[in-house]
Amino acid sequence: MLKGKGVSNGVGFGNIAILKNEDRVIEKKIVENPENEMKRFKEALEEVTKETQEIANSITGTEKEIMDAYLMIMQDPSLTMETENAINNLNYSAEYAVEIGFNSVIQVFKNMDDEYMATRATDIADIKNRILAQLLNEETINTSKLPPNTILVAKELTTSDTAKLNFNHVTGIITEIGGTNSHSSIMARTHAIPAITRVEDATKIFRNGDYVAIDGMLGEIYLNPTEEEKQKLLKIQSQILKENEELEKYKGTETKTKDGYKVELVANIGTPADVELVLKNTAEGIGLLRSEFLYMDSDSMPTEEEQFSAYKEVAEKMNGKNVIIRTLDVGGDKELKYLELEKEANPFLGYRAIRLCLDNIALFKTQLRAILRASHYGNLLIMFPMISSIEELREAKKILEECKKELDTENIPYKKDIKVGIMIEIPSAALIAYGLAQECDFFSIGTNDLIQYTVAVERGNEKISKLYTKYHPAVIKLIKDSIQGAHDAGIFCGMCGEAAGDELLIPLLIGLGLDEFSMNSNKILKARKIISQLEKSKCEKLVEKVLRLNSANEVEKKLKEFIENEIS
Amino acid sequence: MNFLGKERKMIKEKVTIKNETGLHARPASELVKLASKFKCNINIAVGDKTANAKSILAIMSLGVKVNTEIELQCDGEDEETAIKEIIEAINNKFGE
The missing domain is CATH 1.10.274.10 (PtsI, HPr-binding domain)
Known part of the structure; x- marks a missing residue:
């Protein structure tokens, strides 16, 4: 068995077709004719x-x-x-x-x-x-004319490779280079094709026509699988099919609890291409558009026009539904070559996100102008990341006002009453939630950073990863305070961290009164199903019990118990 | 140039490229599309380099950046219209 990184769930069987790689040698040859x-x-x-x-x-x-x-x-x-x-x-x-x-x-x-x-x-x-x-008459694989049951193997799939792919005939994708968010992984998930990446030398190991079976969740590849292996995978496949069929029922339905409490179920996206998956899973909007893709994929600062056309594309495709655009969240660990940021001893506590933007006003304004202009074409909202104090919020809003004035003088249309919100991802912000809520239109809790700052555990550090848990009572208290602060000031409070899509936490968040849940598109239907089986009143009682607990383990246990009793 | 016995000279005009990315792929391809509509020879000169405005590779290889002044040279029967339309398109940042 070979192993790679699973990037799109599902099981696939089929024959290998290798997209040619490019390291051929051409010898000098003189001809007569x-x-x-x-x-x-x-x-x-x-x-x-x-x-x-x-x-x-x-x-x-x-x-x-x-x-x-x-x-x-x-x-x-x-x-x-x-x-x-x-x-x-x-x-x-x-x-x-x-x-x-x-x-x-x-x-x-x-x-x-x-x-x-x-x-x-x-x-x-x-x-x-x-x-x-x-x-050379190389047997180039024509991706538009693949036979049925093809497992595509490539160094890396490019836009031109996937543009003409016949997805109905592809039962799996294996690549040498890529990650969860690379182009081909996103395409694979959109079309529900199992995919595995980071399989070293995949284009050399396999031969065209080899029969393989793959498990896109575990990242496992079986060359000429035994009967036993086949049966194992077939069983997983039928389970997935059954689950998916079951979830189909929740496409396009309202998101509400058994006792009629409605919440908004929206998606996190990384690029305009992800919108397809958002619509397919019937998310009710976009709770987080990470704008970094524009900056990371480029060798130079993206221009106002480039940003405008990307935001406009999303706004138009979402057709009036809410789209929350988070302003640039880089610096520290996420590098941008052309910004030439200095190395820092503590990047997560350093020069990043809104701090960097408030210090580079021209860069910030380019993005804000692009968002404002695109707001004319749909329902865009602006969200500032990494707010730790009220001064930062005021400063950011002041710059936004300046951009609005500029557009007014230039007679360029934009949504005049565009809503402005902030990420709650630093404990200091959660603790002054009410004050912040009085000066903005919405919150979105970013649990991934909130956890790391609350328990002082760097997210990526393997040695201390046990301490990093979303069930820590302190984290739950900060979430509670944030929601409370927002509601006291009359604004809505969402969540766009991984916790929002966590099966165990959803009942607790419903009980706490969270208004909006934002998660990866492929989790939407499952979350809608869970929510539809809950009762708000019972969730509120769960909150009371959980708030009395002092350890993450106890919290997790209690949440598991609740889910087992309430969800079929 | 001697053309049908008449003394002819190419016409030229200086203009500044305002596209933020300079003459990169998209603006360059717009320029080529436009230039190819005309019969006259059209060149772009920057410093000591000159490139055929009907060749995208030639233009891209000039590596013109934002706020660079170029000289547009047109030579041929429809040179007047050509220079007028191209200058206008450059000033409009090729619709960007």
Whole structure:
């Protein structure tokens, strides 16, 4: 059995199809008949152009713009000039001419003193590889024409690979490089295809046609599985199917308890592409749009236009539903090359999130202007992360007001009464919740950081991970105070940390009066099911009992007991 | 240039690129699309480098950044319209 990181749940059986990798060697070869080589080259180029055109026609947005730029590059005579010279004047084979001709263009871009341009070299290398594959008659897997029951194996799946994929025929995806939030993992989850990443040398270990079975939750791959292994996986598969069928009933239904108490069930997302999954799982809005993707995926500061078009895309797709955009939350452990932040001894207690933004007003304003402009196209809300004092909230709001004034003078429309909220993720903020609540429109409790700051345990530190628990009574008291403070001031209080989707904690949070639960889209239906089986009055009694407990273990035990009694 | 016996000269005009990312892929491809509509030869000069405005690779390889002044050179029968429309598009940041 091979093991990787499971990034999309489910079990899949099928035959391997490997997307070719790019480390082939092209040898120098002189030919007798250059006309023939020229014809082969032109045909290969035409075929690749046609393919790209088809992809470009089938997609929209930023991805389409990239494809269009690709197309223009392919049709540019200066791209092929060197290659044609090499065929006509040096009698090189088409393959070798492409290799050296394209490499000279790639070199020009690589040598440019501009990171963005240097990365364009990759685009040209991609075109080169596709032409070579065509010329060499390599068995390139045509992702649009895969046979049924295919397990796709690749170093990494790119946008152009997945754009034309026939998802109905793919029963699994295995990649060498990637993570939970990489493009192909998100695509896999959207289409409910089991996926495993970080399988070293996957493109070399397997051969086309190999029969495998994979478990996308545990990240396990069985090459030629035994009957016993097959039965084990089939059992898991039928369980998952049954659960999913069961959850289908909760698609599009209201989120309320047995005794009629309604809450909002919304989603956390990382990029505009995630919206598809949000809608599919019928989340009632977006409780957290992490804006970092715009900054992390780029080699330079994203412009107001780039941000505007991303936010607008989400606003429009969500069609009037709430979309809470969290302003930039980087610094400390999340690095941005172009910001050149200094290394800090205690990054989690350091220069990050709102602290960094209030210190770099131009950067902050670019984002706020982009959000405001996009607010004209849907129901956007703004949320500031890492607020620890009322001064920070006031300062951030002041800058927001300045941006509004600028837009007024420029006659640019935006939602004038856009709601402004804060993350409650620092104990000091939870303890002055009422004061903060009087000066903003909503809270969202970020439990992941709130826990680490409350119990003084760094989230990623394995050695002390036992101390990091969402069931700590102190954490629960801070959650209670935050909700109370919000309600006393008449504003709503949500939660976007992992705790909001925790099966054990949901009853407690209902009892505490939490108004909004925000979680990953794939947890929405399960959460709705749990909530529909609860009674608010019983949850309130549970709160009373839990608040008397002094240890995380006791809390966890009590919550388990409750769930076992109340949920079928 | 001697063209049908008449003394002809190319026309040129200086203009500043205002797109925040300079002439990167998207604005460059807009420029190429526009330039390709005209029959005349169109070049862009920056410092000592000159590039054909109908070639996206040539333009991208100039590496023009924001607030860089370029010289637009048009030469051919529809040069007047070409220079006017291209300057206008550059000033409009190619619709960005």
